[in-house]
Amino acid sequence: MSIARTILWRGGVGAVFAVVLLPVAAVIWLSFFNQEIVAFPPPGYTWHWYANAWSKPEFVRGFLTSLQVALVSAAIGVSLGTAAAYALVRGRFPGKSALAALLLGPLAVPGVVLGTGLYVFFVQIDNAIDFQIAATLPGLIAAHALLTIPWTVRLVAASLQGLHPAAEEAAANLGARPWTVFRRVTLPMMRSGVVAGALFSFIQSFENLEMSLLLVGPGRSTLPIVMLNYLEYRVDPTLAAVATAQIVLIGLLMVITDRFVNLSRVVS
Amino acid sequence: MLDGLRRVYGATVAVDRVDLTVAQGELVALLGPSGCGKTTTLRMVAGFVPPSAGTVSIGGTNVTRAPPFARDTGMVFQGYALFPHMSVADNVGFGLEMRRVARAERQRRIAEALRLVRLDGLGDRRPAQLSGGQQQRVALARALVVNPKVFLLDEPLSNLDARLRAEVRVEIRALQQRLGLTTLFVTHDQEEALTMADRLVVMNGGRVRQTGTPEEVYERPADLFVAGFLGRCNILRGSVERPGVFRAGNAALPCDGGAPGLRSALVIRPERIAMTHAGMPASGALPGRVAMVTYLGGLTDWHVRTDAGDVLVTRPTPDDADPLRQIAVGDGVALDWNPAAGRLLPDHPDL
Numbered sequence: 001m002s003i004a005r006t007i008l009w010r011g012g013v014g015a016v017f018a019v020v021l022l023p024v025a026a027v028i029w030l031s032f033f034n035q036e037i038v039a040f041p042p043p044g045y046t047w048h049w050y051a052n053a054w055s056k057p058e059f060v061r062g063f064l065t066s067l068q069v070a071l072v073s074a075a076i077g078v079s080l081g082t083a084a085a086y087a088l089v090r091g092r093f094p095g096k097s098a099l100a101a102l103l104l105g106p107l108a109v110p111g112v113v114l115g116t117g118l119y120v121f122f123v124q125i126d127n128a129i130d131f132q133i134a135a136t137l138p139g140l141i142a143a144h145a146l147l148t149i150p151w152t153v154r155l156v157a158a159s160l161q162g163l164h165p166a167a168e169e170a171a172a173n174l175g176a177r178p179w180t181v182f183r184r185v186t187l188p189m190m191r192s193g194v195v196a197g198a199l200f201s202f203i204q205s206f207e208n209l210e211m212s213l214l215l216v217g218p219g220r221s222t223l224p225i226v227m228l229n230y231l232e233y234r235v236d237p238t239l240a241a242v243a244t245a246q247i248v249l250i251g252l253l254m255v256i257t258d259r260f261v262n263l264s265r266v267v268s
Numbered sequence: 269m270l271d272g273l274r275r276v277y278g279a280t281v282a283v284d285r286v287d288l289t290v291a292q293g294e295l296v297a298l299l300g301p302s303g304c305g306k307t308t309t310l311r312m313v314a315g316f317v318p319p320s321a322g323t324v325s326i327g328g329t330n331v332t333r334a335p336p337f338a339r340d341t342g343m344v345f346q347g348y349a350l351f352p353h354m355s356v357a358d359n360v361g362f363g364l365e366m367r368r369v370a371r372a373e374r375q376r377r378i379a380e381a382l383r384l385v386r387l388d389g390l391g392d393r394r395p396a397q398l399s400g401g402q403q404q405r406v407a408l409a410r411a412l413v414v415n416p417k418v419f420l421l422d423e424p425l426s427n428l429d430a431r432l433r434a435e436v437r438v439e440i441r442a443l444q445q446r447l448g449l450t451t452l453f454v455t456h457d458q459e460e461a462l463t464m465a466d467r468l469v470v471m472n473g474g475r476v477r478q479t480g481t482p483e484e485v486y487e488r489p490a491d492l493f494v495a496g497f498l499g500r501c502n503i504l505r506g507s508v509e510r511p512g513v514f515r516a517g518n519a520a521l522p523c524d525g526g527a528p529g530l531r532s533a534l535v536i537r538p539e540r541i542a543m544t545h546a547g548m549p550a551s552g553a554l555p556g557r558v559a560m561v562t563y564l565g566g567l568t569d570w571h572v573r574t575d576a577g578d579v580l581v582t583r584p585t586p587d588d589a590d591p592l593r594q595i596a597v598g599d600g601v602a603l604d605w606n607p608a609a610g611r612l613l614p615d616h617p618d619l
Contacts, residue, residue: 164347164349166346166347166349167349167350167351167352169316169336169345169349170349170350170351170410171351171362172315172316172335172336173314173337173339173342173343173411174337174342174362174363174366174414175337175338175340175363175366176337177337178337180366184362185351188353189351189352189353
């Protein structure tokens with residue numbers, strides 16, 4: 001009975017891991033096939049598709065654009081999200097729970113809807129004050145910041161909730177002004193939440209396709225959009241190579257982050 | 269120092285009309301059950317809770333509206349509230365840093381403070397690497413190192429185990445006396461308050477019930493709440509029949525003066541009652557029957573059923589030669605006390 005249960009349990013866990021990891025493994029495997037038309041098993045392996053991706057300027061440009069957008073929007077989202085999370089956990093004001101729901105809102109809205117809404121909104125602003133936002137880099141970054149805020153709010157709020165305000169009171173008691181208390185005591189104590197928020201914000205922004213599709217300007221496509229465009233007229237393992245590069249980048253980021261903060265502890 | 273202090277939360281009055289002056293170098297303990305307003309009072313002194321009415325002054329300066337960082341109080345929190353991301357030395361030095369004390373001077377004072385609480389050499393550790401008792405001493409050092417005008421302690425011993433608590437109690441008191449610290453101390457532990465304080469302030473329901481030296485409060489409780497909260501006591505209900513005689517049920521008991529008529533309560537500490545085997549000649553005594561004997565080690569309790577109600581008698585555990593040794597459950601006994609040992613208080617039905 002108990003052995004059967006153990007086997008069942010381990011099998012179930014293994015199956016879940018397989019579902020999660022197999023597509024990733026398949027993509028990585030595919031990126032080394034030495035044939036343009038994907039066929040199993042491959043006749044041989046090659047690095048050719050990596051060189052091919054590198055040689056195409058649109059991929060490199062897309063990568064740089066995505067990197068830029070993700071870094072800036074994560075920076076904006078983390079600053080605003082941290083401040084909001086602090087206010088939500090420590091503050092006392094009317095409409096607090098409504099504000100909390102609002103800040104998590106972007107998670108609940110489908111990307112296409114969000115993108116369409118923002119596009120219409122940006123065009124309205126363009127018309128009203130004759131200042132172009134739609135299809136500009138700042139517009140895209142602002143939209144991505146919106147996408148990253150909920151992640152920071154949730155992760156930072158979670159890390160703050162476990163913190164007793166007594167340490168902050170102790171700092172104030174020892175003569176620290178409010179800003180010093182925040183900088184020297186509160187912020188270091190919620191560091192794990194902020195770092196995790198930054199990581200997830202970056203990933204969210206870097207990988208976003210649906211919303212970005214509606215907001216990018218000509219020549220400023222992000223990497224996911226470049227990949228989609230490529231897919232429209234070519235199907236070869238080049239995309240798998242680009243995807244593998246992304247997987248490695250994000251995997252590295254997670255490993256580095258995990259060195260600073262225990263991710264599994266923050267997220268759970 | 270505190271004048272007519274009051275704090276209201278919605279419809280609840282947490283602290284009402286608290287007046288208190290702590291003299292230079294004095295240790296005053298705020299004592300009471302949880303929810304009595306003692307911690308709120310302390311937090312008003314520290315500046316974390318704004319009073320709804322009344323004033324707080326420290327060293328003659330009115331600080332009622334001053335923010336916590338401008339008050340120059342040194343507080344030790346219940347859970348110590350150490351900064352987990354800083355070393356012990358940085359924890360202790362934080363207040364000095366805020367006061368812009370130069371680095372060399374800071375190092376010297378940190379070392380001195382750590383020596384004072386016997387933690388020399390542990391400055392590089394993180395708080396999490398220390399035991400509970402050591403963390404508690406870091407919290408003390410951190411509050412002391414800045415030479416605050418008032419030292420505030422919020423149940424500082426409640427997270428320590430019993431043996432350590434007794435030790436630290438003595439340590440804090442010695443330190444406080446040696447440095448002449450003006451101290452306000454919050455506790456719900458009567459033993460802690462009795463052993464450490466120069467003066468006690470017994471609180472209940474947001475109000476001060478009695479202020480006095482531990483001896484005054486224990487020997488002459490102001491009301492039934494104080495009598496019952498501090499130490500154990502017998503409360504015999506009845507009324508004064510004539511000066512010197514208290515009538516409780518069928519029993520006429522000796523008392524010290526008193527105005528006849530009013531319903532009142534006679535309060536007697538269990539260790540002030542003398543007990544003899546029934547049949548021995550004793551005048552003015554209250555007869556009764558032993559219902560239970562509880563051995564407490566050094567002390568023994570006898571629960572005696574009498575006409576005036578159940579009475580608790582506590583004596584040092586008798587040796588073989590002591591006639592008390594023979595008294596067992598079911599025996600008839602006679603109780604007696606010095607009329608001055610009993611205290612007449614207005615009766616309070618809910619206590």
